[in-house]
Amino acid sequence: MQVDIQSLETFNRLARDGARSAAASLSELTGIDTNVEVTNVSLMAPADLRYEFVGRRFSGVHIGLDGALSGETVLMFDSEARAAVTDVLVPSDDPEMERSSVKEVGNIMTSGFIDGWAEHLEAGIDITPPDYVEGSGAEVLPTSTLAGDEQVFVFRSRVEAVSDAIDFRMCFVPERAALTSALEAESDDTVAFEKLEVFNEMTEQGAAKAAGNITSMTGLETDVEVNRLSFVPIADIPAAVGDQPYVGTVLEYHGRPSGYLVILFDRPSARSVVDALVPTETDGAWGEMEQSAIEELGNIMTSGFIDGWANVLETSIDHSPPQFVADMGSSIMSPVVGRMARDQDHAFLLDSTIETDDDGVFRCEIFALPDGDELREVLGELLVDRADEIHADPDEVF
Amino acid sequence: MRPAGEPEPGAGSDRLKVSVADYAVAAGRTLATSGLGSCLGIALYAPESGVGALVHPMLPFREDAGRPRERFVDSGVRLALEALSAREAGPVEAKLTGGATIVRFEADPDGPVGERNVAAAREVLAAEGVGLVGEEVGGDAGRSMRFDTATGQVVVRRTDGVETVL
Numbered sequence: 001m002q003v004d005i006q007s008l009e010t011f012n013r014l015a016r017d018g019a020r021s022a023a024a025s026l027s028e029l030t031g032i033d034t035n036v037e038v039t040n041v042s043l044m045a046p047a048d049l050r051y052e053f054v055g056r057r058f059s060g061v062h063i064g065l066d067g068a069l070s071g072e073t074v075l076m077f078d079s080e081a082r083a084a085v086t087d088v089l090v091p092s093d094d095p096e097m098e099r100s101s102v103k104e105v106g107n108i109m110t111s112g113f114i115d116g117w118a119e120h121l122e123a124g125i126d127i128t129p130p131d132y133v134e135g136s137g138a139e140v141l142p143t144s145t146l147a148g149d150e151q152v153f154v155f156r157s158r159v160e161a162v163s164d165a166i167d168f169r170m171c172f173v174p175e176r177a178a179l180t181s182a183l184e185a186e187s188d189d190t191v192a193f194e195k196l197e198v199f200n201e202m203t204e205q206g207a208a209k210a211a212g213n214i215t216s217m218t219g220l221e222t223d224v225e226v227n228r229l230s231f232v233p234i235a236d237i238p239a240a241v242g243d244q245p246y247v248g249t250v251l252e253y254h255g256r257p258s259g260y261l262v263i264l265f266d267r268p269s270a271r272s273v274v275d276a277l278v279p280t281e282t283d284g285a286w287g288e289m290e291q292s293a294i295e296e297l298g299n300i301m302t303s304g305f306i307d308g309w310a311n312v313l314e315t316s317i318d319h320s321p322p323q324f325v326a327d328m329g330s331s332i333m334s335p336v337v338g339r340m341a342r343d344q345d346h347a348f349l350l351d352s353t354i355e356t357d358d359d360g361v362f363r364c365e366i367f368a369l370p371d372g373d374e375l376r377e378v379l380g381e382l383l384v385d386r387a388d389e390i391h392a393d394p395d396e397v398f
Numbered sequence: 399m400r401p402a403g404e405p406e407p408g409a410g411s412d413r414l415k416v417s418v419a420d421y422a423v424a425a426g427r428t429l430a431t432s433g434l435g436s437c438l439g440i441a442l443y444a445p446e447s448g449v450g451a452l453v454h455p456m457l458p459f460r461e462d463a464g465r466p467r468e469r470f471v472d473s474g475v476r477l478a479l480e481a482l483s484a485r486e487a488g489p490v491e492a493k494l495t496g497g498a499t500i501v502r503f504e505a506d507p508d509g510p511v512g513e514r515n516v517a518a519a520r521e522v523l524a525a526e527g528v529g530l531v532g533e534e535v536g537g538d539a540g541r542s543m544r545f546d547t548a549t550g551q552v553v554v555r556r557t558d559g560v561e562t563v564l
Contacts, residue, residue, distance in 0.1 A: 160415075235420070235456070236418075238418050239417060239418065239433070243433060252503060327539060328542075330432060330433025330435070331433050331500055331540025331541070332435060333435070334418070334434065334456065334500070335435050335500055335510075335512065338437065342457060
């Protein structure tokens with residue numbers, strides 16, 4: 001099955017417009033003004049999606065879709081957003097009224113989200129009555145993401161209030177068959193769905209190799225917790241990474257494909273890495289010795305990551321020496337995406353999170369941004385149609 | 399991307415966040431943006447009417463008409479000026495921040511994009527007859543900015559802890 005890249009862009013826009021429409025409905029109903037921060041479509045294993053929501057409480061509505069685009073949507077308010085909505089709509093402290101107001105608001109917002117898709121597909125989308133959902137993490141996710149290990153396409157939007165620290169999320173998981181027929185190729189600008197899956201699996205293997213490099217160099221036991229391939233508007237990438245401070249490395253790789261690799265540690269994790277790598281006591285600043293330690297680790301992690309791609313894609317990929325960076329995540333990404341924005345509107349973003357076992361104390365994010373056209377070309381040349389027919393075994397090449 | 403002339407989103411709140419490659423126009427409220435690395439934050443202020451615009455472009459010049467105007471310094475500034483003019487805001491002055499070099503790429507024959515963004519902003523503002531009345535640009539640290547359209551004051555906070563009022 002070929003995925004048409006133009007259609008993917010169109011679908012991304014529909015998701016963004018849908019999120020804006022949902023945000024406008026929220027504003028109309030409650031007076032809470034919002035800004036759509038991030039919209040993207042990701043290909044990921046259901047377990048990785050569930051992991052992202054672990055430990056946070058959400059409430060909202062689940063709505064099933066049928067017709068031109070079957071699947072499931074969940075609109076989730078975090079606890080602060082729920083409180084902000086119910087404060088406006090339910091003056092008294094009545095839990096039943098609060099639930100029904102969340103359900104009603106969620107229903108209206110989801111309708112706004114869906115309308116644009118129906119219009120684009122020029123066909124009706126039937127929706128089931130809304131189900132109120134409330135719970136921690138994965139309990140609120142679409143049921144199709146709760147079982148199985150086949151990768152799913154997830155359309156996600158994160159919407160934040162302009163003045164308060166509240167947000168809500170839209171999560172739309174179309175059924176694979178429905179999505180593939182909707183994305184049916186209209187141009188030559190296509191890439192095989194199965195190859196995207198293979199590439200995503202390869203990247204996870206590469207991230208696992210990079211995690212192994214961290215462990216062997218620092219003694220910190222790490223693992224890849226989340227891995228996803230997203231198709232994202234270029235201008236959304238800095239916001240997707242966020243404003244929190246990071247320390248890490250940025251480098252360019254050249255070959256087929258070329259692109260950028262950004263490895264970011266949160267500050268305490270960067271400090272742990274430096275403490276493990278630099279034997280002498282340091283003064284806590286990011287001096288020359290600390291910077292070169294981070295660069296050296298970045299260099300070794302990159303080799304693990306990039307060599308795997310090159311082996312599987314049967315191409316040669318070189319990389320520049322890593323450059324040390326310490327700044328807010330969004331500022332670090334701005335020159336990188338600035339360069340890509342010269343000739344791309346959307347980009348494939350491969351994002352892997354490496355953490356120590358379940359405690360989240362150590363955290364490292366790897367962002368790989370391959371050139372879109374070159375990635376399409378090399379995937380086009382991959383001599384496989386399905387992951388299980390690939391002639392290179394990931395365990396052998398990584 | 400909002401076409402100029404559409405109602406401002408969030409007209410009821412006192413702070414409006416401007417995303418990368420976007421702009422907003424407001425009166426009597428604070429416009430804010432963050433994640434300024436090589437990007438620019440350009441505050442355009444019309445003191446007579448108290449209307450302001452904040453533009454957050456990524457790249458210097460728009461060479462392809464198919465690209466979004468908000469993404470580039472030259473077209474983004476002109477877009478915001480058109481929006482101010484549509485509101486009959488009156489004469490405009492500018493304050494400029496951002497344009498840091500956080501990453502130095504090998505293949506940047508024309509110099510780092512942050513520096514080129516700053517040069518482009520000075521050029522387009524001069525060409526449009528807009529006075530540049532304050533700037534805090536360059537260096538190697540990221541920035542966030544708040545622009546109070548009630549007073550024209552711009553506060554720039556760098557990630558190295560330095561705060562500047564323009």
